[in-house]
Amino acid sequence: MTKAAEIELIEVTKRYGPALAVDAVSLKIPAGTYCCLLGPSGCGKTTTLRMIAGHESVSSGDIRLGPAVVTDLAPAKRGTAMMFQSYALFPHLDIVDNVAFSLKMAGVAKPARRGRAMEMLKLVQMDHLAERRPAQLSGGQQQRVALARALITDPQVLLLDEPLSALDPFLKIKVRQELKKLQLQLGISFIHVTHSQEEAMALSDLVVVMNGGRIEQAAAPREVFNRPSTAFVARFMGDHNVLAGRVSRVAEGNATFEVPGGASFTVPDTEGLEAGAPVEIAVRTDRIRLGDGAAPGCGLTGLVQNIEYHGQKVQVALAAPGVDEFAVQVPETAFFAAPLAIGDAVPLAWTAQDVHLLKPSPAA
Amino acid sequence: MTLSRIAPYLQATPLTAILAAFLVLPIATIVMVSFWDYDSIQIFPAFVFTNYEESLTSPVTWSTYLNTLKYTVIVWAVTLLIGFWVAYYLAFHIRSATMQMVLFLVCTIPFLTSNIIRMISWIPFLGRNGLLNQTLMTMGLIDRPLEFLLFSDFAVVLAMVHLYTLFMVTPIFNTLMRIDRALIEAARDAGANGFQILTNVIIPLAKPGIAIGSIFVVTLVMGDFITVRFMSGGQSASVGLMMANQIALLQYPAAAANAVILLVLVLLLVGAILRIVNIRKEL
Numbered sequence: 001m002t003k004a005a006e007i008e009l010i011e012v013t014k015r016y017g018p019a020l021a022v023d024a025v026s027l028k029i030p031a032g033t034y035c036c037l038l039g040p041s042g043c044g045k046t047t048t049l050r051m052i053a054g055h056e057s058v059s060s061g062d063i064r065l066g067p068a069v070v071t072d073l074a075p076a077k078r079g080t081a082m083m084f085q086s087y088a089l090f091p092h093l094d095i096v097d098n099v100a101f102s103l104k105m106a107g108v109a110k111p112a113r114r115g116r117a118m119e120m121l122k123l124v125q126m127d128h129l130a131e132r133r134p135a136q137l138s139g140g141q142q143q144r145v146a147l148a149r150a151l152i153t154d155p156q157v158l159l160l161d162e163p164l165s166a167l168d169p170f171l172k173i174k175v176r177q178e179l180k181k182l183q184l185q186l187g188i189s190f191i192h193v194t195h196s197q198e199e200a201m202a203l204s205d206l207v208v209v210m211n212g213g214r215i216e217q218a219a220a221p222r223e224v225f226n227r228p229s230t231a232f233v234a235r236f237m238g239d240h241n242v243l244a245g246r247v248s249r250v251a252e253g254n255a256t257f258e259v260p261g262g263a264s265f266t267v268p269d270t271e272g273l274e275a276g277a278p279v280e281i282a283v284r285t286d287r288i289r290l291g292d293g294a295a296p297g298c299g300l301t302g303l304v305q306n307i308e309y310h311g312q313k314v315q316v317a318l319a320a321p322g323v324d325e326f327a328v329q330v331p332e333t334a335f336f337a338a339p340l341a342i343g344d345a346v347p348l349a350w351t352a353q354d355v356h357l358l359k360p361s362p363a364a
Numbered sequence: 365m366t367l368s369r370i371a372p373y374l375q376a377t378p379l380t381a382i383l384a385a386f387l388v389l390p391i392a393t394i395v396m397v398s399f400w401d402y403d404s405i406q407i408f409p410a411f412v413f414t415n416y417e418e419s420l421t422s423p424v425t426w427s428t429y430l431n432t433l434k435y436t437v438i439v440w441a442v443t444l445l446i447g448f449w450v451a452y453y454l455a456f457h458i459r460s461a462t463m464q465m466v467l468f469l470v471c472t473i474p475f476l477t478s479n480i481i482r483m484i485s486w487i488p489f490l491g492r493n494g495l496l497n498q499t500l501m502t503m504g505l506i507d508r509p510l511e512f513l514l515f516s517d518f519a520v521v522l523a524m525v526h527l528y529t530l531f532m533v534t535p536i537f538n539t540l541m542r543i544d545r546a547l548i549e550a551a552r553d554a555g556a557n558g559f560q561i562l563t564n565v566i567i568p569l570a571k572p573g574i575a576i577g578s579i580f581v582v583t584l585v586m587g588d589f590i591t592v593r594f595m596s597g598g599q600s601a602s603v604g605l606m607m608a609n610q611i612a613l614l615q616y617p618a619a620a621a622n623a624v625i626l627l628v629l630v631l632l633l634v635g636a637i638l639r640i641v642n643i644r645k646e647l
Contacts (some may be wrong), residue, residue, distance in 0.1 A: 076555030
């Protein structure tokens, strides 16, 4: 029903006076992609979305949608539609009129626009509440109406500003499944702003991790999780331990670095490394074994600080000299076979293949 | 148990007492006196309908009521236009909250003086040899003074608009400030132009404020007598002025009958406004 289109951001920048909210962001989102803009608050993800929508002017750079440059077009002329964070339903109109609003603005006659609005409400299974006012609906129902209202314009791209943040956790999971299903059904691109890495990994074809107005990494969720490009991404995605230090020795195929406390670790990679340079590596928390037998430079001894039971896993937080935070995920059965207590000193080990070398952050 | 049952009534007692003493009792007295009889030197208790009969059958009463309604409609329309415009400007074009408060306080500055003084100040400005006429004549725009400026319907409406516009600005500004700005973006996202946003989103959402402002202005203008007396120079009449004259002539029962008729009329007007707009969500 809609032609999907590719979106490209070219060096898009947003300045508020001297402050730089979005700093020369370039990104290509293929047609029909579920893309999540992920990052902490203030990272520029919402500003980027609003610039794509046309609700925020672009200070410099260009936005292309399909063959057209839409940088200076009015929001409704771009082929995008936006779903607002608080849904922004019109409180004085009933649900049908809310959904039919854009058709009314375009001068479509009342029976035709209400008919079309009912079709959209059927698509989101809200047709039975068509006569209600927004205030009479639950959060999840309002969200569906907002979705129907955005989709009635036949957009090539749907922009969603934290669409799930107002919902309770169970509903969140249900609604996100519906969003993904709808995106596949419509075949258009969804660009979804979120600060939840879980949401981003569950939904996206393309995760764009942003920090300080720049893109840290844009890749498939599996790539982002397994090969985070920077320490920021590794920390933000979670389930990674980041070790930072200075390179002490570069040899054939691997390098060694020291953390401030004196311990040294091995990196099975030498790309861009030279003695004395700062270096950061990431090791997934579920790839770390409890117990002795670490290869040189692939282990440390930590003091147990905290133990959290997560069901399938037990998360053990440890302290070690020269390391900020260190956590290990232990499968439930393995943990309770040999339980730990707070204060225990535990030897930890990993293999060289589990070490992932991080690049310096572009925002820094 | 008995205390918990009577506690709500005790809590409501002070307000009930105040309203009974200062609202219900005076109105009841007025209603009562409106049925009394009078001659040129005294009034005496009775139960006669002559006061209402004389009022309702006199063409003077009808023309006075029509004149008052004319003032009400004109002043309401003008204050609504200006009030909405000012409130819209304050709410949507002034970005900083501090500036909004400063400009809003500027709007209230006329209220720092008594309304009699504000009214009288128009006289040297609008008079036959007043500032405006002299300026226009010096500029050569007119060759003799404009007579309609003072002691005319124009002067009455002008003074009333001056006095009452703030009563329109305040409630409308209040409702406009409560409109979620995301709604305006959502409307723009749906392709609405500025005028469509105004008519489809902002005005419908400002209706409670418009209704409250309208109630203020309508009741104030309907009951006004001092503005009409000063600004029309005694050439126009209003219901309030008519009552003031009757009181001056000690015709209290006639004045009371007029007061009851005016009260009923104003209540009908307010009822009509409330029928059109549901203001409960505002209060």
